[in-house]
Structure formats: C-alpha cells, structure tokens
Amino acid sequence: MTTEARPADVVTPQPAPASEESAWRRRHLLDIDDFTVDELELVMSTTDTMKEVLSREVPRVPALRGTTIVTLFYENSTRTRTSFELAGKILGADVINVAASGSSVTKGESLIDTVKTLQAVGADVLVMRHNRSGAPYLASRHTECSVVNAGDGLHAHPTQGLLDLYTMRGALGDVRGKKIVVVGDILHSRVARSNMWALTAFGANVVVCAPRTLLPAGLGDETEGRLPPVRVETDLDHAIEGADVVMALRMQLERMHGGFVPGAREYSRLYQVNANRLARAKPGALVLHPGPMNEGVEISHEVAHGLQSHVEEQVTNGVAVRMAVLWLITRQTTRGARLAARGSL
Amino acid sequence: MTERIIIRTGRVIDSATKFDAIADVLVEDGRIAAIGAGLVADSAREIDARGLVVAPGFVDVHTHLRDPGLEYKEDIASGTRAAARGGFTTVCAMPNTEPAMDNRSVVEYVLREAAARARVRVLPIGAVSKGRAGKELAELGDLAAAGCIAFSDDGAPVWDATLMRRALEYASIFDLPIIDHCEDRSLAKDAVMHEGWVSTRLGLRGAPAAAEEAAVSRDIALAETAGAHVHIAHVSTRAAVDAVRRAKARGVRVTAEATPHHLTLTHEIVAFGALGGEELAYDTNAKVNPPLRSQDDVDACVAGLADGTIDCIATDHAPHAVIEKLCEFDEAAFGISGLETAFGLCMRLVNEGRIELPTLIARLTVGPVCALGLDRYVPGIGTLAVSAPADIVLLDPSAEWVVEPERFASKGKNTPLGGVTLKGLVVATIAQGRVVHESGVPVA
Numbered sequence: 001m002t003t004e005a006r007p008a009d010v011v012t013p014q015p016a017p018a019s020e021e022s023a024w025r026r027r028h029l030l031d032i033d034d035f036t037v038d039e040l041e042l043v044m045s046t047t048d049t050m051k052e053v054l055s056r057e058v059p060r061v062p063a064l065r066g067t068t069i070v071t072l073f074y075e076n077s078t079r080t081r082t083s084f085e086l087a088g089k090i091l092g093a094d095v096i097n098v099a100a101s102g103s104s105v106t107k108g109e110s111l112i113d114t115v116k117t118l119q120a121v122g123a124d125v126l127v128m129r130h131n132r133s134g135a136p137y138l139a140s141r142h143t144e145c146s147v148v149n150a151g152d153g154l155h156a157h158p159t160q161g162l163l164d165l166y167t168m169r170g171a172l173g174d175v176r177g178k179k180i181v182v183v184g185d186i187l188h189s190r191v192a193r194s195n196m197w198a199l200t201a202f203g204a205n206v207v208v209c210a211p212r213t214l215l216p217a218g219l220g221d222e223t224e225g226r227l228p229p230v231r232v233e234t235d236l237d238h239a240i241e242g243a244d245v246v247m248a249l250r251m252q253l254e255r256m257h258g259g260f261v262p263g264a265r266e267y268s269r270l271y272q273v274n275a276n277r278l279a280r281a282k283p284g285a286l287v288l289h290p291g292p293m294n295e296g297v298e299i300s301h302e303v304a305h306g307l308q309s310h311v312e313e314q315v316t317n318g319v320a321v322r323m324a325v326l327w328l329i330t331r332q333t334t335r336g337a338r339l340a341a342r343g344s345l
Numbered sequence: 346m347t348e349r350i351i352i353r354t355g356r357v358i359d360s361a362t363k364f365d366a367i368a369d370v371l372v373e374d375g376r377i378a379a380i381g382a383g384l385v386a387d388s389a390r391e392i393d394a395r396g397l398v399v400a401p402g403f404v405d406v407h408t409h410l411r412d413p414g415l416e417y418k419e420d421i422a423s424g425t426r427a428a429a430r431g432g433f434t435t436v437c438a439m440p441n442t443e444p445a446m447d448n449r450s451v452v453e454y455v456l457r458e459a460a461a462r463a464r465v466r467v468l469p470i471g472a473v474s475k476g477r478a479g480k481e482l483a484e485l486g487d488l489a490a491a492g493c494i495a496f497s498d499d500g501a502p503v504w505d506a507t508l509m510r511r512a513l514e515y516a517s518i519f520d521l522p523i524i525d526h527c528e529d530r531s532l533a534k535d536a537v538m539h540e541g542w543v544s545t546r547l548g549l550r551g552a553p554a555a556a557e558e559a560a561v562s563r564d565i566a567l568a569e570t571a572g573a574h575v576h577i578a579h580v581s582t583r584a585a586v587d588a589v590r591r592a593k594a595r596g597v598r599v600t601a602e603a604t605p606h607h608l609t610l611t612h613e614i615v616a617f618g619a620l621g622g623e624e625l626a627y628d629t630n631a632k633v634n635p636p637l638r639s640q641d642d643v644d645a646c647v648a649g650l651a652d653g654t655i656d657c658i659a660t661d662h663a664p665h666a667v668i669e670k671l672c673e674f675d676e677a678a679f680g681i682s683g684l685e686t687a688f689g690l691c692m693r694l695v696n697e698g699r700i701e702l703p704t705l706i707a708r709l710t711v712g713p714v715c716a717l718g719l720d721r722y723v724p725g726i727g728t729l730a731v732s733a734p735a736d737i738v739l740l741d742p743s744a745e746w747v748v749e750p751e752r753f754a755s756k757g758k759n760t761p762l763g764g765v766t767l768k769g770l771v772v773a774t775i776a777q778g779r780v781v782h783e784s785g786v787p788v789a
Contacts, residue, residue: 138627217545
C-alpha cells in the first residue's frame with residue numbers, strides 16, 4: 001500500500017480560504033443544478049490542489065484515511081467507477097465496489113434496503129450509478145451516508161459536468177462568453193444536462209445541437225431559469241461556427257435503431273464532428289467527448305485523436321475532480337468533522 | 346337502522362333545483378322527508394348546521410376500490426369509509442380488480458360485499474373486454490343485468506379502435522356508456538409524467554399532451570359513428586377539453602370528467618413537491634396517469650368545468666400500498682388516493698374565485714348523475730328532492746385543515762398533499778339516512 005504517510009511529504013490538500021470552506025454545506029452531491037458560482041469555484045480550486053497531488057512522485061495522501069467509500073453501480077461503467085475508486089484510494093479511503101447489476105426491483109431488494117445495509121456495515125460515502133433518474137435522491141433520504149451521484153438515468157452526471165468545466169477552464173481560462181457547442185443525443189444525455197448547468201452558471205454561451213427527435217421538451221424556451229439558458233440548433237454546420245469548444249456526445253446504438261434517427265449513415269453525415277466541420281469553429285477550438293466514443297459515428301477518428309482533442313485530459317481531470325468532491329462532502333459528515341478536528345489529514 | 350334527523354338552519358344548496366337558501370332538512374326512513382324553514386320534528390336528532398352548507402352527498406363515478414384481489418391496497422370497507430370522509434355517498438367501482446370485473450360473479454361479489462360492509466352506495470362498472478385485455482368484448486349484457494352502470498377498461502385505454510367501436514355499439518343496446526381512459530399508448534410509451542420542461546429537468550420520460558388529444562378525438566369520432574355514448578375519463582389537457590366542447594356542440598353523445606388533482610395541480614409538484622421544496626422531490630405520490638400537466642392545461646380544465654364541457658368531478662381514487670410508492674420514480678405505481686382530499690382541493694377553485702360554490706357542488710352531485718344517467722338506478726340521487734334517498738353532506742367552506750395521509754381512512758396514503766393546508770372541510774356525511782362520517786367539528 002502506498003497510503004503510508006511520510007510526514008514531510010504529506011501535505012493536506014490545501015484547505016480553501018475559510019470563507020469558501022464555510023460556504024460548503026453539502027453532505028451529498030446529487031446534482032449541480034442548484035450550485036452557486038462560489039460552490040463551483042470551490043470545487044475548481046480544490047481540484048487544482050488534487051491535480052498537484054496527482055503530479056507527485058507518489059500520488060497518495062491520507063486525507064480520507066478511515067473513510068469507507070462504496071461504489072454502488074446499477075449500470076456498468078468502467079470509466080466512472082474506476083475514476084471514483086482511484087480518487088478514493090489516492091486519498092487513503094477504503095473503497096469497496098458493489099456491482100448491483102440488474103434493477104433492484106428484479107432482484108427483489110429495494111434500493112432503500114441496499115442503502116441501509118451498506119450504511120449498517122459502515123459505509124461513509126455511497127457513490128451511486130443508477131439507470132433510474134432521481135434514484136440518488138431517494139437513497140439520500142434514507143441514509144446517513146453521503147451520496148454522490150455518479151450518473152442517474154437521463155437526469156444528471158454532476159462529476160462529469162464538473163470535470164468538463166474544469167477541463168475547459170484549464171484551456172480557456174474563463175468560460176464566460178465562450179461559445180460551447182454540445183452536439184448529439186441531448187434528449188437521453190445526463191452529461192449534457194449537467195454540462196448545461198455548470199457552464200451556464202459561469203455565463204458561457206451554450207449551444208446544443210441535435211436532430212429535433214433527440215431534443216428534450218422545453219429546452220431553449222424561456223423558462224425563467226427552470227432549465228439552463230441554452231440556445232438550440234438543429235444544423236451543426238451553422239451551430240459550430242466560431243465555437244470555442246465542441247463536445248460530441250455518444251450516440252447509443254439502440255437510439256440509432258429506435259426510430260429517433262434514420263440510422264448511423266445519415267446521423268454521421270449530419271451530426272458528426274469531423275475535420276471539415278471543425279474548421280468552421282475557432283482555430284484551436286477544444287474537442288471534448290465524455291466517452292466512450294463511437295469513432296466514425298458522432299466523431300471522426302482524426303478529430304478524436306487530433307491535436308485539438310482533450311479527451312484524455314478529461315479522463316485525468318475526472319480523477320482530480322472526484323477527489324475534490326469526495327474530500328469536500330466528507331467534511332460535512334460526522335466522521336469527516338472528527339478527522340478534520342484531529343488536524344492530521 | 347336509520348334515525349330521524351333534522352338538520353337545522355344550514356345553507357341548503359341543491360343544484361338540481363337551483364335551490365339555495367337557509368332551511369331545515371328532515372330525514373326519515375332513509376329519505377328526505379321535508380325541506381323548509383322552521384320544520385317541526387319531534388324526537389328527531391338535531392344537527393345544528395348554522396354556518397354550514399348542506400348539499401346532496403357527492404357522487405364519484407371513478408373509484409378504484411381494489412376489491413376483490415388487491416385488498417392490500419384497499420377494500421370495500423376501507424374505500425367506502427374514505428368515501429364517507431370525503432363527502433361521497435355513492436362511488437362507482439372501477440373493474441380493474443383481480444380478477445377483473447368482467448363477469449357477473451365478480452359483480453355479485455362486489456355488491457354482496459358492499460351490502461355487508463360498505464359505508465356508502467357502491468355502483469359497479471363492468472369491464473369492456475374479457476380480462477381487460479382489449480381483445481374480446483366481455484358479456485356486457487349480463488354485466489348490465491347484474492347491475493353495472495357503465496363499462497370501462499380503465500387503467501388502460503381501449504386501444505383497439507375497432508373493439509372500441511363495437512363496444513360503443515353493443516353497450517348502446519343497454520343504453521350504457523363506455524368510459525375510456527384516453528391515451529395513445531404509442532405516444533405515451535414508457536412515460537412516467539407529462540412531457541414538458543419538468544420532465545426535461547428531471548430526466549424522466551414524458552407523455553405529450555397530444556397522446557390524450559389523439560385518443561379523445563378518436564373516441565369522439567367513434568361515438569359519433571356508433572351514435573353511442575362515450576364518457577371521457579379524467580380529462581387533463583386543453584386540447585381534450587376543446588375537443589369535447591366542439592363535439593358536444595355538434596350533438597355527439599360525449600360526457601367528461603376531471604379529477605380534483607388535474608383541476609388544481611401541475612407537473613411542477615413532481616419536481617418540487619406540493620409544499621415547494623428546494624431540492625428536487627421526484628415525488629412518486631404525484632405520479633399519476635394521466636399525468637399532472639401544465640398550468641395552461643389546468644386552466645383549460647377549470648374553464649371546461651365552469652362552462653359544463655366537463656360534466657363532473659371524479660376522483661380517480663387510486664390507492665396503493667406504501668412500498669409501491671417508496672421506490673424509484675420510474676418503478677412507482679401510478680395513482681393518487683383522492684377521496685378524502687377531493688372537496689378541500691376543489692375548494693381552491695372556489696376560494697380563488699374561479700368557480701362558484703353551487704357550480705362545484707353541481708359537478709360533484711347532479712353532474713355525475715346526469716352524465717351517466719344514475720337516477721335510472723337510484724331515483725332522486727344527487728338531489729335533495731323530497732323522497733330522494735337521504736344522501737347529504739355538511740360542508741364548512743371556510744374551515745382550514747392540514748392533510749395528514751397517515752390519518753386517512755383509505756389504506757392508500759399516496760397523496761402528494763401531505764402537510765398541505767386545505768380550506769374546505771366535510772363536516773358530516775349522511776348516506777341513506779345514516780350518519781357515516783362526523784368530523785367532530787361543529788356537529789351538535
């Protein structure tokens with residue numbers, strides 16, 4: 001184990017200024033739709049600290065030693081689960097992975113039962129991926145554990161939204177006024193929803209682009225802040241003009257055959273992010289994708305692996321953002337408070 | 346055993362005769378014996394109704410009593426106790442029981458149980474199709490002979506248009522309506538709420554308003570073709586109200602109902618709860634089919650109620666066990682336990698000045714009676730006419746109370762209104778001359 005603490009090396013992730021620290025009151029991370037700019041800034045600055053930890057020769061700190069994190073995944077996701085597992089381990093937490101494949105209902109054990117059981121065996125944090133929108137909210141109301149939403153149905157994927165924001169800020173400095181085009185299956189995308197909240201909170205000019213059949217109701221209408229204020233386009237060639245960032249979303253195979261679009265051929269002709277289209281964006285525009293990519297469908301191979309692609313950086317930043325989130329929310333638990341009081345993080 | 350009761354000096358509102366005045370009501374032998382000022386009634390139980398409204402008992406044409414087969418959700422005793430608390434003296438029992446009420450023996454079971462255990466009158470609605478499967482007609486003639494007052498596959502639409510046409514034609518032999526749950530299933534596939542900004546916000550699959558409009562329009566066309574009577578259950582959209590209004594204007598035999606929740610609540614409470622919280626609620630108790638819609642739809646339903654396009658208020662009382670709601674939103678059962686909050690919730694419309702109290706009472710009494718022709722079975726039902734059955738409700742329109750689901754008589758505690766204050770209380774309910782509910786508030 002490399003969580004062995006060497007006092008000289010072990011620097012606590014630099015606590016944020018007291019005013020910001022006290023602004024953080026969240027025990028759960030369910031969504032970022034109600035985050036204030038200050039809260040988002042705190043996550044960003046904490047992520048900077050975590051990036052520094054990751055850059056060390058031995059990237060391990062015992063900040064969360066004694067904390068038990070359970071990843072409870074009702075859907076498969078190698079990438080997100082591994083990212084959380086690594087984030088927990090780097091911070092010295094014990095991480096247990098539970099693959100709850102199949103729905104809780106078919107297993108005959110309710111989500112509430114599962115969550116209560118995990119709490120009883122000593123979990124402090126539940127990192128939860130679920131195929132049903134809102135499931136983490138239900139879980140959070142029936143447990144003392146902190147619940148981190150690692151993606152719920154079509155609703156939200158808050159750590160993805162945060163890491164995308166972090167990646168864009170890393171490259172652009174500030175996202176205010178920047179044109180960010182999200183293209184693909186917006187209707188079924190929790191990644192798109194979380195990105196829209198995070199980016200519009202910072203005043204980005206967000207344009208979502210999709211065929212009408214893959215756009216959710218009400219988006220782009222005047223909803224008085226009840227939905228993120230984005231512009232909606234159906235023509236990618238037009239939407240992409242002058243973009244600072246182009247994010248392509250995964251087009252799932254079952255949607256391709258589900259009558260939403262005529263098929264992969266037409267979809268890729270109209271909505272693929274490729275070199276020709278990217279040329280219409282700002283020179284050096286960032287290309288992002290939450291992965292896994294269908295190269296040749298929503299994104300061309302050359303763009304996916306080209307100089308403008310920041311896809312790998314997204315993955316690395318994902319670990320740092322999740323470290324930041326785990327660290328911040330555990331400050332709010334009893335055990336987190338105890339550890340903090342001990343002053344030996 | 347019924348006693349002699351005199352209800353003194355209430356504001357008596359009988360929509361059937363447009364009677365609205367302070368008067369006494371005398372009940373004898375389970376019937377209305379007299380109405381007038383200063384009635385003499387020796388040895389009668391006196392109920393002081395000063396400050397209260399005295400109206401005919403409410404009639405609910407859309408109640409899920411869940412009996413037989415689903416008694417863990419509700420049974421005839423608990424469901425009719427809930428009805429009494431809500432001011433309903435007649436409930437029409439929907440046939441989506443286990444087994445379905447698609448044959449005489451189930452109807453006879455329900456009537457037998459009701460005679461033994463019900464607080465209020467139960468009128469059965471037979472299934473349209475065998476097993477409610479939407480394939481073959483049930484024995485509608487035998488069901489009619491057994492006492493069914495209408496037919497419905499409610500819970501599901503009659504999705505096959507030809508079956509619907511034949512059901513309408515066949516039921517017209519017995520002069521009975523088909524009650525249809527109007528929903529185009531292909532448009533509403535996998536939907537768990539109304540399609541709109543809230544469904545987008547929550548990432549839940551929505552049913553477009555057009556799913557209802559399409560089915561309502563189809564049913565109107567079929568009723569017109571068949572020259573038969575269709576009753577549209579739980580209208581929830583502006584377009585459906587408009588379609589019914591136009592059809593009525595050209596003489597189609599169409600009647601319609603709306604629920605208290607569709608007349609007052611919007612899809613926003615799915616996200617934020619009826620008390621308006623900060624955190625997303627995903628309130629499974631607000632999951633209902635048809636779903637709670639937009640404010641524009643609510644406004645259209647209220648306008649339809651006011652102008653008579655919507656004939657009556659029906660609760661669609663749909664009780665469920667706790668576990669069927671305490672789960673992920675997608676997995677939760679559809680339905681609201683509505684009998685006990687119906688009057689208080691509808692009183693919002695009166696309190697907000699959107700309809701008059703006599704109109705509200707009409708839509709809960711003579712409205713449903715006329716829509717389904719129930720006075721053929723129970724002469725005088727829904728009125729306070731002399732010799733009509735003594736089905737009477739005492740109301741305090743200005744009393745405020747807090748909804749406490751755990752205190753419901755219904756087994757179904759599934760209401761989104763827990764903790765909400767309603768203004769308008771059912772003080773007492775008299776069914777066929779028996780006092781079946783007293784709130785404990787000012788009944789002398």
